[in-house]
Amino acid sequence: MVSWKNKRLVGLFGGTFDPVHQGHLDLVRHVLDRCGLDLLLFIPANRPPHKRQPVASFTDRVAMLNAAIADRPDFTEQVLCSLVEHKLPIPSYTIHTVQALREEIEAERFSLVIGADSLLELGQWYRVDELLDLVDLIVVQRGTVDKALISPALTALPPAYEFHPGYRRWIGSNGRLADYLDGIELPVSSSSIREDLRNGRRPPLLPSAVFHYIQQHALYGWKPS
Numbered sequence: 487m488v489s490w491k492n493k494r495l496v497g498l499f500g501g502t503f504d505p506v507h508q509g510h511l512d513l514v515r516h517v518l519d520r521c522g523l524d525l526l527l528f529i530p531a532n533r534p535p536h537k538r539q540p541v542a543s544f545t546d547r548v549a550m551l552n553a554a555i556a557d558r559p560d561f562t563e564q565v566l567c568s569l570v571e572h573k574l575p576i577p578s579y580t581i582h583t584v585q586a587l588r589e590e591i592e593a594e595r596f597s598l599v600i601g602a603d604s605l606l607e608l609g610q611w612y613r614v615d616e617l618l619d620l621v622d623l624i625v626v627q628r629g630t631v632d633k634a635l636i637s638p639a640l641t642a643l644p645p646a647y648e649f650h651p652g653y654r655r656w657i658g659s660n661g662r663l664a665d666y667l668d669g670i671e672l673p674v675s676s677s678s679i680r681e682d683l684r685n686g687r688r689p690p691l692l693p694s695a696v697f698h699y700i701q702q703h704a705l706y707g708w709k710p711s
Contacts, residue, residue, distance in 0.1 A: 496591060497526040497624065499599040500571075500580065504540040505550050505700065507679055508691040509672035511558060513626060516670040517599055518564055521624055526599075527568040527587070528555070535577035535612075541680060542705050544572055553695040579612040584620050597622040602631035602666075605639050615644040623664040629671055636666050683708045 497517060503510065506528070514526055530547045533539060540547060551567040558565070570586050571578050584596065598621040600608070605625050608614060625636060637656070640647035645658025656664035674691045682689040683706040688697060700708055 494594045495521070495523045495525075495597065496587075496593040496595070497521065497523045497597045497599050498529055498584065498587065498621070499526060500529040500531060500583065502534060502537065502540045502676070503528065503530050503547050503551055504542055504676050505547065505679060505692070505696055505706070506554050507674055507676060507689070507696070508693055509674050511554060511693065513599075513670055513672060514565060515560065516667065517624060517626070520667055521597065521665065523597065524564070525591075525593075526565050528565070529568045529571060529583060532571040532574070532578060533576050535579060546699075546703060546705060550696045550699050553699050554693045557693060557695040581611075581613045581617045581620075584617060588620065595622055596620065597624045597663075597665075599624045599626065601626050601672075602628040602636060606631065606635065608639070609643055618643060618645050618658065618662060619660055622662050625664065625666045627666070627668040627670060633666075633668065640664050680706045 499514060499517075501510070514528075517523065518526055528551050530544065530551060531540070532544050542550070548567055548569065555561050555565050555567060568587070570583055570590070574582050574586060580598070584598070588596065600623065602625055605623075611617065627633070637649055640656050643658075645660045645662055647656035647658045647664050649656050658664070674689070679689040679692055683700065686709055700706060
């Protein structure tokens with residue numbers, strides 16, 4: 487069992503993970519390698535306040551995440567699935583999730599992992615100024631978002647991040663950090679995977695352990711052709 491105690495740098499990667507796929511796993515590996523995190527938490531949303539509600543239940547999505555993590559030897563001691571959102575009132579916003587995790591985990595710093603598309607909307611998030619006082623940011627490349635938009639988006643946020651070339655990162659007026667990671671893309675979406683499954687096709691970027699769980703529980707309308 488991985489200990490949550492005495493972790494200096496902890497990454498938080500939230501989403502519906504409906505289902506988790508190879509792109510998610512590769513992104514996590516990339517973040518771990520580039521950012522030197524001690525621990526990264528997948529945080530499946532229970533009922534996201536501003537997005538389509540998940541197709542699979544929270545229990546099934548957690549089970550698929552745990553199966554995917556267990557099937558990756560390179561995640562040993564570094565990656566866990568957190569159930570924190572299942573304990574929180576609905577709707578649960580990111581600020582609530584982070585506050586709850588700070589009470590559970592002893593860590594020096596928490597980093598919120600988001601896509602560049604989410605960065606462009608971050609200023610509209612619930613209590614974003616409080617959130618950005620609690621976490622650093624790890625912004626991951628999205629092909630639909632021009633890299634030139636990253637710095638203006640960070641500068642416009644409440645901490646008024648400023649890029650420091652010597653550190654190759656942005657630093658906010660509150661001392662919080664922001665990093666931008668390129669060189670990684672999500673090559674597939676969960677929605678396209680669900681469509682394949684509904685049509686009896688095995689998606690090529692669905693981890694074997696996850697596909698086995700979907701078969702066992704007949705999720706997403708899976709019926710082999």
